[in-house]
Amino acid sequence: xxxxxxxxxxxxxxxxxxxxxxxxxxxxxxxxxxxxxxxxxxxxxxxxxxxxxxxxxxxxxxxxxxxxxxxxxxxxxxxxxxxxxxxxxxxxxxxxxxxxxxxxxxxxxxxxxxxxxxxxxxxxxxxxxxxxxxxxxxxxxxxxxxxxxxxxxxxxxxxxxxxxxxxxxxxxxxxxxxxxxxxxxxxxxxxxxxxxxxxxxxxxxxxxxxxxxxxxxxxxxxxxxxxxxxxxxxxxxxxxxxxxxxxxxxxxxxxxxxxxxxxxxxxxxxxxxxxxxxxxxxxxxx
Amino acid sequence: xxxxxxxxxxxxxxxxxxxxxxxxxxxxxxxxxxxxxxxxxxxxxxxxxxxxxxxxxxxxxxxxxxxxxxxxxxxxxxxxxxxxxxxxxxxxxxxxxxxxxxxxxxxxxxxxxxxxxxxxxxxxxxxxxxxxxxxxxxxxxxxxxxxxxxxxxxxxxxxxxxxxxxxxxxxxxxxxxxxxxxxxxxxxxxxxxxxxxxxxxxxxxxxxxxxxxxxxxxxxxxxxxxxxxxxxxxxxxxxxxxxxxxxxxxxxxxxxxxxxxxxxxxxxxxx
Numbered sequence: 290x291x292x293x294x295x296x297x298x299x300x301x302x303x304x305x306x307x308x309x310x311x312x313x314x315x316x317x318x319x320x321x322x323x324x325x326x327x328x329x330x331x332x333x334x335x336x337x338x339x340x341x342x343x344x345x346x347x348x349x350x351x352x353x354x355x356x357x358x359x360x361x362x363x364x365x366x367x368x369x370x371x372x373x374x375x376x377x378x379x380x381x382x383x384x385x386x387x388x389x390x391x392x393x394x395x396x397x398x399x400x401x402x403x404x405x406x407x408x409x410x411x412x413x414x415x416x417x418x419x420x421x422x423x424x425x426x427x428x429x430x431x432x433x434x435x436x437x438x439x440x441x442x443x444x445x446x447x448x449x450x451x452x453x454x455x456x457x458x459x460x461x462x463x464x465x466x467x468x469x470x471x472x473x474x475x476x477x478x479x480x481x482x483x484x485x486x487x488x489x490x491x492x493x494x495x496x497x498x499x500x501x502x503x504x505x506x507x508x509x510x511x512x513x514x515x516x517x518x519x520x521x522x523x524x525x526x527x528x529x530x531x532x533x534x535x536x537x538x539x540x541x542x543x544x545x546x547x548x549x550x551x552x553x554x555x556x557x558x559x560x561x562x563x564x565x566x567x568x569x570x571x572x573x574x575x
Numbered sequence: 576x577x578x579x580x581x582x583x584x585x586x587x588x589x590x591x592x593x594x595x596x597x598x599x600x601x602x603x604x605x606x607x608x609x610x611x612x613x614x615x616x617x618x619x620x621x622x623x624x625x626x627x628x629x630x631x632x633x634x635x636x637x638x639x640x641x642x643x644x645x646x647x648x649x650x651x652x653x654x655x656x657x658x659x660x661x662x663x664x665x666x667x668x669x670x671x672x673x674x675x676x677x678x679x680x681x682x683x684x685x686x687x688x689x690x691x692x693x694x695x696x697x698x699x700x701x702x703x704x705x706x707x708x709x710x711x712x713x714x715x716x717x718x719x720x721x722x723x724x725x726x727x728x729x730x731x732x733x734x735x736x737x738x739x740x741x742x743x744x745x746x747x748x749x750x751x752x753x754x755x756x757x758x759x760x761x762x763x764x765x766x767x768x769x770x771x772x773x774x775x776x777x778x779x780x781x782x783x784x785x786x787x788x789x790x791x792x793x794x795x796x797x798x799x800x801x802x803x804x805x806x807x808x809x810x811x812x813x814x815x816x817x818x819x820x821x822x823x824x825x826x827x828x829x830x831x832x833x834x835x836x837x838x839x840x841x842x843x844x845x846x
Binding site: 346348370373374377378380382384385386387388389390391393394397398399400401402403404405406407410411414428430431432446447450 | 585587707708709737738740741744745748789790793794796797798799800801802803804808809810811812813814
């Protein structure tokens, strides 16, 4: 089942985009995402990846083309809250998306807005807090939590709406390595255990490499779209648009360029890298 | 410099005061303030002091925390008390020198004033220390909800309060960071004349405002994403129900108020 479909999506922040073609942040993005996919959207600053994300729950509406989320066109005004409930969004700065001072009050915010019965809110809040592993902090004040913990509370606050799709707009950009690992583990678990479709906007290659699919954006268009193993070996094309590749992939690419052409180009993890190198050295000795 | 801030903070706990309904607590706080001004003699005042002490001990709030919120107001209390000692002239003269006359009535009035202000701070602090910000604003929203009929935006005001309470610590933290950053660039914040010090706050306030506006924009989008659309059709996680502790609270207060009024007729220490 197609969960998210965009057709020739264009968007301009200016009112009269005809004047200048450069005003377009998105210039014809056609993407379809299946239910249960874990998709990373990569791109340099200004590539349009955040603008793209904001179209997926009707924060922004297309200037041209269309966006269909869970079967609903995002321009259908009377279904606005239905779209936002189904497609939850988590932002970069954890501080700026928490509304209430206590963890459980904040997680309850969305279901309260949706008019859910109090007993059901309680059940959802407890479930969501447990899903992100914050049950010990239920009655804690959010400003005393670490960045990673705050971001997990923000995720719980969205999960409490029982969404089918989660959109993460650079959720780890402001976190320390430990917080980043916590948040990534939570995202992967939600995708794996709950079957939630995840769109992860990021500029960390290591995070993208863990996703099932990578979409690379540049200047408002989709440049590459495929599995990490298909996308990352194209080191030179990624460099052209100002992106790095995971270090193991980079090493393999450089070694191949030096003449070690037997080495595989589609290496993503350090383990694979070590294996390939051991095989190469072993082969050379034999 | 900003670490001493404790007014308006919440200290989670399980005491009777913590468990009391926020609406009842709000009303009783107002009731206590009324009682403070009704009390016109040393005996009823002593009763209120004893009651406040009891409430404080029962709330398990650390003394240092309470001291921090009282400390700030002390200079004002002392100043006003001194003013009263010298201004109020009664028939019972205690001491006289130069142009000053100190009378018994003046001393009593000064003591009453000091006790009233300090108890006022303590009682309102106890309210915020023992009530979570959400409960407090929820309680306020529900108490004021009859005013919706005259089109007062009660829900919106309560929401503004919730967000303000949520962001006070965040903005304080940010102020500290900006101050450090400006000091690292050689800004002199703590010395010089008053005018100089006021001018020195500009490089702190401007970035703070810019960041606050940015935060507000982000928060608005995040609230949109979580389907916020005002108070209409909104439900609540916490249902406010009155419990036995609330009944005891109200009954207790009624007794105290009656006692205060009754004890006002005692002739001792009356002004």
